[in-house]
Amino acid sequence: MPEYFGRYGGQYVGEVLKPALVDLASAFAECRKDKKFLAEYKDLLTHYAGRPTPLLYAENLTRALGSAKIYIKLEGLANTGAHKINNALGQALLAKKMGKTAVIAETGAGQHGVAVAAACARLGLRCEIFMGAVDAARQQPNVFLIKQYGAAVNIVNDGTKTLKDAVNACLKRWSACYADAHYLIGSALGPYPYPDMVKFFQGVIGRELKQQIFQRERRLPDVLIACCGGGSNAIGMFAPFLKNKKTRLIAVEAGGAGNKPGQHASRICRNSPAGIIEGYKSRFVQTADGQAQPTRSISAGLDYIGIGPELAALADSGRIEFTLAKDAEVLRAYRCLARTEGLLFALESAHAAAAALKIIPQLPKNKIAVINMSGRGDKDIFITAPALYKKEWLEFLRQETERLCG
Numbered sequence: 001m002p003e004y005f006g007r008y009g010g011q012y013v014g015e016v017l018k019p020a021l022v023d024l025a026s027a028f029a030e031c032r033k034d035k036k037f038l039a040e041y042k043d044l045l046t047h048y049a050g051r052p053t054p055l056l057y058a059e060n061l062t063r064a065l066g067s068a069k070i071y072i073k074l075e076g077l078a079n080t081g082a083h084k085i086n087n088a089l090g091q092a093l094l095a096k097k098m099g100k101t102a103v104i105a106e107t108g109a110g111q112h113g114v115a116v117a118a119a120c121a122r123l124g125l126r127c128e129i130f131m132g133a134v135d136a137a138r139q140q141p142n143v144f145l146i147k148q149y150g151a152a153v154n155i156v157n158d159g160t161k162t163l164k165d166a167v168n169a170c171l172k173r174w175s176a177c178y179a180d181a182h183y184l185i186g187s188a189l190g191p192y193p194y195p196d197m198v199k200f201f202q203g204v205i206g207r208e209l210k211q212q213i214f215q216r217e218r219r220l221p222d223v224l225i226a227c228c229g230g231g232s233n234a235i236g237m238f239a240p241f242l243k244n245k246k247t248r249l250i251a252v253e254a255g256g257a258g259n260k261p262g263q264h265a266s267r268i269c270r271n272s273p274a275g276i277i278e279g280y281k282s283r284f285v286q287t288a289d290g291q292a293q294p295t296r297s298i299s300a301g302l303d304y305i306g307i308g309p310e311l312a313a314l315a316d317s318g319r320i321e322f323t324l325a326k327d328a329e330v331l332r333a334y335r336c337l338a339r340t341e342g343l344l345f346a347l348e349s350a351h352a353a354a355a356a357l358k359i360i361p362q363l364p365k366n367k368i369a370v371i372n373m374s375g376r377g378d379k380d381i382f383i384t385a386p387a388l389y390k391k392e393w394l395e396f397l398r399q400e401t402e403r404l405c406g
């Protein structure tokens, strides 16, 4: 069945939502072949998102590690600061073609919410972002940004008041409003056709990379490394290389603070079992009785319990190798890249960098490796600053509080 990837995937939603997903799948099947749609999408990517994003030869890091030649794909230079805009623009444009006037979306850390709100502002669509109350409190800067783009923020007070509750609230709302509204999912997961659709829109990362590296090196790269939450930047980077078995594909999960339940967000490396949650079958960080298990990661964008079904299948088949990076290694990699290359990696992307710092020194000199910098790290200042300079940061917050309350 086309909606399955090996034993994962599917469309596990109530009868009310089936027609919405059937409509969406057929609209997507048409648009992906439609020259006019593709030209409009490309135009947005070029003039609004700022693509193609550069492929940087990381000369200093290459010299420091003394092994394979390292390139870095700078997705973080795209408008709104990460790869998420590629998917947000693609789906928002599709929604418009389908005659929808509004978009709803869930967000956890808030980065997907920011990208969707921006895309909707640009395309003239009404936008409502669902966010768990706990997440909204933790991620005020992103709540603020979402509002700046004119979107409404709908605070969800159900359950644990985090991402999964926002997803459920969104699905429930969508059942009532899909005639006018599109549900814009933020990673390569959810019920079919979302995993395929998100892969298609994020595939621009890999398509550009293939061209850029071929222009510079006249050959394909040997190793690609990307961080993996739901898996959209990883599958987007890997997509055009999946058939070429000579290119090693490495996805990096959040190792968090340790191996115990509740300390990490690893589905593959920590052997999380298969299950059906939020409309699709995949591997989920869960308790023995199938409840969502709390996760932990220094990066807000890699702590989701699920992984895209195609990525889970490619892990089973061995085509994608999985590894993980622990919080402490991630912070070290973040500092290393800032100092050696002048690049401020998002903490999510710094997982890919941390794995690269371990893997690349073991490669022969004639190899070529590419790291995906899925986002830039400005957004993480509220995490990185207190982690690295706690005393100074606390003093700054104290002064600011005093000034505002003063």
Ligand SMILES: *Cc1c(COP(=O)(O)O)cnc(C)c1O
Pocket (backbone or CB within 6 Å): 082, 083, 084, 111, 112, 186, 187, 188, 227, 228, 229, 230, 231, 232, 233, 234, 301, 302, 346, 348, 349, 374, 375, 376
């Ligand atoms: C959201 C996010 C991720 C994780 O999502 P994927 O779907 O796994 O790509 C990674 N990097 C950045 C910068 C993000 O904002």
